[in-house]
Amino acid sequence: MNILFIEDDAMNRRVMRDMLDVAGASMTEAENGEIGLAAIERGTFALILLDLRMPNMDGFEVLRQVRARVDSKSDLPVIVLTADTAVDLRARCIELGANEVLFKPVAMDALFDVIGRVLASAGSGGVIE
Template identity: 65%
Template structure:
């Protein structure tokens, strides 16, 4: 399994990478949205993880841009990983095209459950 994580905080990327390593998954890291969108053009991924607060383009717009693609990559499962806690956050994320939302700090079992769930729903990729 190959995961793309678009997240500006290197420590958050490291923690999630360490979790995915346990499951034998690989993770590509993008520090901002534009970098992640370029990586999406260049490689094949099974799941996209995206933070909401990043310099430049935020996570909501990043999800919109991915969903607006005219190819299969626009249908990849997207999981938001965020520290935001607004009451309507989950609904806002789902409305722009996210498949699930995880709240920081992310627990390994929650990460694996979410990835498994979105892959089962979207019908593709390897399960963790």
């Protein structure tokens, strides 16, 4: 299973790669929204892990553009990962089309649980143990 992680912080990308390695999942990294959208254009992913607060193009705009696509990639499951704890943030992300929101720091068991539930509800059937 290949997962796209769009995140500007290199340390966060490394930690996520280490966690996904435990589950046997591969991870494609994108250090900003533009690179993430280009990766979506040319790659095949089971899901997207998306940071919200990035320079140039934030995660909200990435999510808008993914959901505005006119191909099957518009339905890619998206899990937002954020350190932002604004009161209405989760609702806003879901309204924009995120499948789930996790708040940083993310525990490995919580991450795997959410990925499994999101993939199951999307009909992907992929399970992370």
